Amino acid sequence: MEKLASTRQLKVAREIQKDLAEIIRAKGMATFGGSLVTVSEVRVSPDLSVAKVFVSIFPSEKQAAVMEWFQENNKVLRGELGHVVAKQFRIVPELIFLLDTTLDYAEHIEELLKK
Numbered sequence: 303m304e305k306l307a308s309t310r311q312l313k314v315a316r317e318i319q320k321d322l323a324e325i326i327r328a329k330g331m332a333t334f335g336g337s338l339v340t341v342s343e344v345r346v347s348p349d350l351s352v353a354k355v356f357v358s359i360f361p362s363e364k365q366a367a368v369m370e371w372f373q374e375n376n377k378v379l380r381g382e383l384g385h386v387v388a389k390q391f392r393i394v395p396e397l398i399f400l401l402d403t404t405l406d407y408a409e410h411i412e413e414l415l416k417k
Contacts, residue, residue: 311346317346318355321383325379326341327381336364337361342402347395352391355398358401373399
């Protein structure tokens with residue numbers, strides 16, 4: 303059973319989500335092969351050293367390529383985030399990018415209901 307996040311964790315997660323979304327938006331859709339990328343959720347570890355970043359990617363067919371781009375450019379994104387949050391955080395958390403599959407799951411349920 304997961305422990306509930308503290309107020310501090312929630313505030314840090316919200317700030318990271320907002321700033322990463324802006325960094326990704328600034329890169330533009332061309333960077334991601336025309337895919338629409340959304341930072342849907344961020345969960346921060348209790349010691350604030352690790353942030354799990356859940357991204358939603360549309361269309362679904364390009365998810366693998368975009369996730370590969372995130373893995374290859376993880377350090378660059380962490381560096382850019384560090385420049386944005388330098389005055390707010392002592393340590394910029396390590397970023398772990400994970401695919402948010404809730405849209406695919408909802409689409410699958412909708413297809414099942416139509417049958």
